Amino acid sequence: MRSLFRFLVKNHVLLLFLLLEIFSIVLIFNYNNFQRVRYLNTSNQITASVYGSFNKIVNYFRLAGINEELALENSRLKSELTANNLIFDDQIGTLETGDSILGKYHFRSALVINNSVHKQYNYFTLNKGSIHGIQSDQGIISETGIVGIVTLVSENYSTGLSLLNRRLLVSGKLKKNDFFGSVSWDGMNYRYVRLADIPSHAGVEIGDSVVTRGSSSYFPEGILIGTVESFEVKQGESFYTIRVKLAVDFKSITYVEVIENYEKEEIINLENLTQDDQDLD
Template sequence: MRSLIRYLLKNHAFVLFVLLEGFALTMVFNYNSFQKATYLNSASRLTGTVYNMFHSVTGYFGLAKINRELAGENARLRSLLENQPGYFLSPDSTSSTQLQNDSVFRFITAEVINNSVNRPLNYLTLNKGRKQGIKPDMGIISNRGIVGVVGQVSESYAMGLSVLNQRWSVSAKVKKNGYYGSLMWNGTDYRYATLAEIPLHVDVAIGDTVVTSGYSSIFPEGILVGTISDFTRPDGENYYAIKVKLFVDFKSISHVEVVENTDRQEIDELDKTLKNDRQAN
């Protein structure tokens, strides 16, 4: 402690300079939009670079598992393309998702270089960004199913909200009957999510597959979400409380695809027009 005090007294001018410089930079970035945007973009690029370097080292030790997964995925893809052109593969042959040859969805491959699962608001960082065509509000999926949605984008990196983020929900449906609701995470177990708004008269059972509904411009219809692991009928409610076991293991996710809807702008413009008409009436 005495050594620290002596150092501060000896270098008080330098310490004061650093503190004032930090205060000045904070004022500049907080009250000037251009400088703030420049700083955030640079910080995202620097953070992404660090994550990418770390991912390159740690990723080496998981190559064997990744190669096995890719080999299996390639085999399933070849089989599916030879027999049923126009299908988007899911990991379960009983629940593959058909995309028409004229589908408006385009897929961009990426790697997850940072990820969290134990917080109320979990995010993941991808090694692709603006120059590779990534934009905010694009969906993120893996060969196992839905992963999340892109939030912020820098030149070479993107940060997304994962399914394990309590501020985000997605429209999903019970595959066998088409009834849809909102899928969200309750902040406890990273392996499970909750499907709400499914009416009590609907037939549901443990083991039923849950997929994306297609009622948004982010994901195609039928992308895997998970299976129903439990459900209850809350007293005084008109809807089930459904627990869904997610197909994606967020503890080991590494390779993903970012989904672009090429008709997104047109759809959003129509939605905006409809909202304006409702407000006018």
């Protein structure tokens, strides 16, 4: 109590000044309409700005949840379409009857939480693992094209071998005529890969679509890889060197879908038996 009294005595001039200032401001706003309106407008602007910023933050996290829900729904619908032997063409927005082989695939959505593009051997990390049904050697695609292959899996996370990895070879083909070859990255520009082993009589044109061949257990047939940017046949060779612009921009990739092939083990076992027979010869 004594301390409070000493504080009041010591600072009585300052306290009196502040009290008079507050009293003056109240009088101004009560008896001066212009000042009162200016104050209310300024106050409302500040309040609106604060609420606007708060709502942006709330909406950001809300949209993140909505995007994840949409990704899950998209994966579920794709799985249902393939199970019913239907193919959805994203480019023209139509449903077509597909081959029954598509029913062997199931799609699971995942979020890319880490990714590299400028190394020679690039990888990425997904926020889904074994408890979500993710397994090694499963193909990974985005809404625009192929992304890579799952390599390692823990309970809640998994890592993938990016298409931008010089160790990864993918079997691709020209969509218009089914001539196939191998797709690989040369470690240079992250927007381009190379399609090799296409014969010079294949009739390549700039803008041709390059899609997955479907010969492996990783990807269904017809998943977009990219489009032909340039091509040439070097002197003395009988195959094209084709530069393909990737459909996927790996710098902005967010949501992906991991593909489970229900018949993968059967295919691998059969191919291993075939290889054993060839070794006996």
